[in-house]
Amino acid sequence: MAAEPSSPAPRWLDDDEHEAWRSTAMLLIRLPAQLDAEMTRRCGLTFFEYSLLAVLSESPERTRQMSEIAAATSSSLSRLSHVATRLEGRGLIRRTRVEGPGRRTNATLTEEGMALVVAVAPTHVEIVRELVLDRLTPTQLTTFGRLAGRIAAGDDCPPR
Amino acid sequence: MAAEPSSPAPRWLDDDEHEAWRSTAMLLIRLPAQLDAEMTRRCGLTFFEYSLLAVLSESPERTRQMSEIAAATSSSLSRLSHVATRLEGRGLIRRTRVEGPGRRTNATLTEEGMALVVAVAPTHVEIVRELVLDRLTPTQLTTFGRLAGRIAAGDDCPPR
DNA sequence: GATAATTCGTTGAAGCGTCAAGTAAGGTGG
DNA sequence: CCACCTTACTTGACGCTTCAACGAATTATC
Numbered sequence: 001m002a003a004e005p006s007s008p009a010p011r012w013l014d015d016d017e018h019e020a021w022r023s024t025a026m027l028l029i030r031l032p033a034q035l036d037a038e039m040t041r042r043c044g045l046t047f048f049e050y051s052l053l054a055v056l057s058e059s060p061e062r063t064r065q066m067s068e069i070a071a072a073t074s075s076s077l078s079r080l081s082h083v084a085t086r087l088e089g090r091g092l093i094r095r096t097r098v099e100g101p102g103r104r105t106n107a108t109l110t111e112e113g114m115a116l117v118v119a120v121a122p123t124h125v126e127i128v129r130e131l132v133l134d135r136l137t138p139t140q141l142t143t144f145g146r147l148a149g150r151i152a153a154g155d156d157c158p159p160r
Numbered sequence: 161m162a163a164e165p166s167s168p169a170p171r172w173l174d175d176d177e178h179e180a181w182r183s184t185a186m187l188l189i190r191l192p193a194q195l196d197a198e199m200t201r202r203c204g205l206t207f208f209e210y211s212l213l214a215v216l217s218e219s220p221e222r223t224r225q226m227s228e229i230a231a232a233t234s235s236s237l238s239r240l241s242h243v244a245t246r247l248e249g250r251g252l253i254r255r256t257r258v259e260g261p262g263r264r265t266n267a268t269l270t271e272e273g274m275a276l277v278v279a280v281a282p283t284h285v286e287i288v289r290e291l292v293l294d295r296l297t298p299t300q301l302t303t304f305g306r307l308a309g310r311i312a313a314g315d316d317c318p319p320r
Numbered sequence: 321g322a323t324a325a326t327t328c329g330t331t332g333a334a335g336c337g338t339c340a341a342g343t344a345a346g347g348t349g350g
Numbered sequence: 351c352c353a354c355c356t357t358a359c360t361t362g363a364c365g366c367t368t369c370a371a372c373g374a375a376t377t378a379t380c
Contacts, residue, residue: 010282010286011285011286019305020302021292022309023305023308024308026312027308028187029192032192065358067357067358073189074189074190075337078338078360079337081361082337082338086336101345102345102346102357102358103344104358105358122170125170132181132311135310135311135314136307138176140310141176141177142176143303145179145181148183148184148304149183149187151187151304152183152186153295236369237328238331239367242366261376261377263328264329265329265330
């Protein structure tokens with residue numbers, strides 16, 4: 001469990017970097033937990049579940065192929081499949097095999113699912129405002145979004 | 161599972177807000193997963209485990225009370241306790257009851273634990289650089305850190 | 321000086337995500 | 351036309367986090 005293969009003198013963080021990293025780490029640790037907690041408490045859906053339903057609600061026919069949803073939500077197909085099983089059990093979505101070439105599966109938002117998305121959407125934006133957007137000025141927010149995007153873009157993101 | 165008690169017309173997001181939120185959400189979803197994956201792969205420790213060991217390594221006597229560690233790592237006491245059990249099993253830390261008033265427990269970094277921290281620290285900073293710091297210019301990084309801190313500060317953080 | 325309340329920590333069960341393997345449906349090359 | 355590869359999705363087992371309940375040690379209350 002040693003370090004990397006022959007490390008060439010580590011570049012330690014200077015004070016500015018250290019401070020920036022501290023704040024960033026704090027954000028990464030706390031925000032997701034807060035968002036998820038509030039969503040679950042006030043909407044009965046995890047953040048990921050809501051995202052999934054929202055993606056479907058914006059899709060033609062409220063329908064989309066599983067692998068497309070996975071890409072849209074940055075999740076593994078496996079995770080999506082598990083969550084879809086649960087949401088299907090709750091009657092919020094339905095899965096159907098797509099006729100034609102390949103082994104494709106579509107997920108469709110049911111009426112109940114659509115009703116739920118409509119019902120909780122206001123609460124969702126409110127939570128996002130409380131915990132993120134309203135904590136910065138519009139100018140700061142734009143700046144933050146652009147920088148966050150640059151970090152997240154991760155030209156790499158190795159083929160997981 | 162309806163919306164909030166009598167919602168007063170939701171303030172939907174404008175285009176700028178929407179874009180900022182998209183980037184932020186992307187960051188919150190991807191970065192933690194990437195950081196954890198790299199840490200586990202290259203260091204044999206999750207990010208949280210490393211943080212815990214690092215906190216101890218910087219403490220006097222390499223020792224600190226459980227509840228203090230929980231606060232320092234923004235984790236629940238329960239989570240910390242489970243992780244401590246595992247790390248203790250690996251011989252990286254040791255727990256001892258504190259004599260005196262109250263029911264306090266100290267965690268101490270063992271020699272092996274300290275050796276591991278020293279060994280993987282360079283890899284840890286390298287990962288942080290690759291995935292975060294080196295993706296922005298120093299100026300951008302400072303700005304980003306300040307804004308992240310403002311969001312994460314969350315004067316609220318309701319009594320969970 | 322018992323009862324209750326507070327603080328601190330552990331534990332077990334349940335839920336969710338990941339990983340590795342399996343399944344399904346077509347395509348490709350020999 | 352059959353062995354093999356690729357893409358798309360599912361499944362089961364395992365590990366980690368959370369939640370709720372409990373246990374330990376002291377202090378406050380009556």
